Amino acid sequence: MVIEVHEEAGARLGSVALLGYHLIRVLAPKPHGYRYPHPDSYMLVYWARVAALDAFAVNAESRERALLAPNEARALPWMASNEQLYALAFGAALGVPEDDLHEPARLP
DSSP, X not given: OHHHHHHHHOEEEEEEEEEEEEEEEOOSOOOTTOOSOSSEEEEEEEEEEEEEEOOOOOOSSOSOOOOOOHHHHHHSHHHXXXXXXXXXXXXXXXXXXXXXXXXXXXXX
């Protein structure tokens, strides 16, 4: 993940921690060519500190990068619909003790 973030966004990460996960359950038969575990797979969600920003170049997976203020991040549709993860990430960034962050969040 650290390498992928650098390749896609030119960001070097410091500390990284698992924040939560999203269970993806496909109720239909496995589609032809489906590349993921079936019927259940997980999307892992991490938080990390940015240690440094290197030059950014547009690539096949990234058109731009941005550092957002907390209110801008909270307004993003994905973050707005996953408020628990946002709160855990924000608490981690502020240095809330790990014991107070509880277990990794499970998205609905």
